[in-house]
Amino acid sequence: MTSPLSVDVGGNAAYRISIGPDLRHDGTLLAHTLRGRHALVVSDAHVEPLYATDVVDALHAAKPGLSIDRFVLPPGEHEKTLARFGECLDALARLGATRDATVYALGGGVVGDLAGFAAACWMRGIDVVQLPTTLLAMVDSSVGGKTAVDLPAGKNLVGAFHPPRAVIADTATLRTLPERELRAGLAEVVKYGAIFDIAFLDWLEQQAEALLARDDAALAEAIARSCAYKAGVVARDPFERGDRAMLNFGHTFGHAIETEQGYTGTLGDGLNHGEAVSVGMVLAARLSTALGLAPQVDEDRLCVLLARLGLPVTLPHGLEPHALVARMRLDKKADAQGLRLILWEGAGEARIVPGVDEDAVRAVLAA
Ligand code: NAD
Ligand code: ZN
Structure with a gap:
């Protein structure tokens, strides 16, 4: 594997953005972002069948005994709702996620925003790792720590600033992007x-x-x-x-x-x-x-x-x-x-x- 490009985000909550082909298979890079023994991979129904198993397998291989589950959203902006956010928190509860659990947001900006907000709120804040799979998410929504869901009254009305622990952008996933x-x-x-x-x-x-x-x-x-x-x-x-x-x-x-x-x-x-x-x-x-x-x-x-x-x-x-x-x-x-x-x-x-x-x-x- 060629070594990824990287960009560091400075400031109070510093983190690294890694960019390169096939990084979703890089168990060492992924496992480096784990604190505890629980992980939830959040994705949508387009992306999950394509890439979630690679991420889960890589994490398992790097950290045997990890307790890991998936939460899959129907695709689309109209799913970035409080109701789906609640379901994501329920998935963390089912997993038995503790304060050292990690959320992996695998998908476009919709998944990143919703999963990031769930991580911001679960037990007042756990780690989220952004694994963006759209170009927009790689260059914009996964970086900067803004998370949110929409209300009927408007877009992104409920949310939090919650910087990710890391951003890992696998450019090979862009091959399937419409x-x-x-x-x-x-x-x-x-x-x-x-x-x-x-x-x-x-x-x-x-x-x-x-x-x-x-x-x-x-x-x-x-x-x-x-x-x-x-x-x-x-x-x-x-x-x-x-x-x-x-x-x-x-x-x-x-x-x-x-x-x-x-x-x-x-x-x-x-x-x-x-x-x-x-x-x-x-x-x-x-x-x-x-x-x-x-x-x-x-x-x-x-x-x-x-x-x-x-x-x-x-x-x-x-x-x-x-x-x-x-x-x-x-x-x-x-x-x-x-x-x-x-x-x-x-x-x-x-x-x-x-x-x-x-x-x-x-x-x-x-x-
Ligand atoms: P999206 O998440 O809806 O993804 C677009 C479509 O591509 C979806 O159908 C998705 O299933 C599909 N898809 C994603 N990755 C794929 C892949 N690799 N192969 C095949 N299909 C794939 O949309 P988006 O454009 O990524 O993000 C838009 C969202 O981002 C909006 O909700 C917007 O508010 C938010 N946003 C947030 C910030 C921020 O700072 N937090 C910044 C910009 C935008
Ligand atoms: Zn924009």
């Missing part, structure tokens, strides 16, 4: 280049085909670099009180699109999160150009790269600018003076701009 999910993850990868590093955007332009072809080395490097950007912000601002908001580039627009469409992306007819963020980043770039903050060439460049990655770059038909701005106002990023948006001063340079005039936003949405 094409649309891969592209959605690439939107978040592009976001890091757009807000932090023009050189990373250059690299993504060179590697676009390799990434779409799921070349292992290209994916591993894209993930490691993305994690390094996210780790840097998270270590500086673990509770999202300042700088970390930068990661929301494209997201205030994107969330407005997702909410207007009623989160139908996974059901087929609306945009999924990454697609909505792709359109949202283009809109944020266009607004920056319109406000004289950034050059037109950089907006064009971002558009071309996202389109090459098979991502949408225009608003879907039927979405009303007024309705979208009303959603953006309700987003937690708005303040009394106007919209608080992450805009850019060109490729690789984002900043938080408070009090953005709503007419200017409507004009960009109507264009």
Whole structure:
């Protein structure tokens, strides 16, 4: 086995992100994260049949006598509920999990968020190890310690900051990821280049085909670099009180699109999160150009790269600018003076701009 790439997240709750092919078989790496004799592997019904046995076997081989069970969710965002969270806690109870038990979250962001929140709450907090299997989870949701479930009133309304003990990203699992999910993850990868590093955007332009072809080395490097950007912000601002908001580039627009469409992306007819963020980043770039903050060439460049990655770059038909701005106002990023948006001063340079005039936003949405 080639040695994995690694990124360390610093700060009070430091942990390591390991990235490489076939890490789910690496019993030594996995068992290193165990404190006690109980483990629960949480997964969903797409991922569990593909990869859970590998993880369980590797853990058993490395730590004989381990008491290990599985909890399997039906797939999809609409399962990230308090009811499923309760079932996950019941599974920990059945296992007889003690305070030194470990939860392994094997799956995409839905599994990671729900399992992470269950670990945050069981006996006031036990270890969670994130084993992300979507590109989005590898570059975003598994890193940073935010965990949550949804309520009928809105997404991620109940949750906790609960940093993982470790993140182990097995890039070989991406081979079975549906094409649309891969592209959605690439939107978040592009976001890091757009807000932090023009050189990373250059690299993504060179590697676009390799990434779409799921070349292992290209994916591993894209993930490691993305994690390094996210780790840097998270270590500086673990509770999202300042700088970390930068990661929301494209997201205030994107969330407005997702909410207007009623989160139908996974059901087929609306945009999924990454697609909505792709359109949202283009809109944020266009607004920056319109406000004289950034050059037109950089907006064009971002558009071309996202389109090459098979991502949408225009608003879907039927979405009303007024309705979208009303959603953006309700987003937690708005303040009394106007919209608080992450805009850019060109490729690789984002900043938080408070009090953005709503007419200017409507004009960009109507264009
Ligand atoms: P997801 O977990 O729903 O996974 C997408 C789909 O891919 C599912 O159908 C899943 O079963 C399937 N799948 C996963 N891995 C697979 C594999 N290797 N092979 C085949 N199929 C596979 O969605 P996601 O995009 O990974 O995550 C979205 C969630 O992440 C949302 O709930 C969002 O709120 C959350 N999120 C959290 C954070 C955070 O900081 N905690 C950040 C971003 C997003
Ligand atoms: Zn996102």
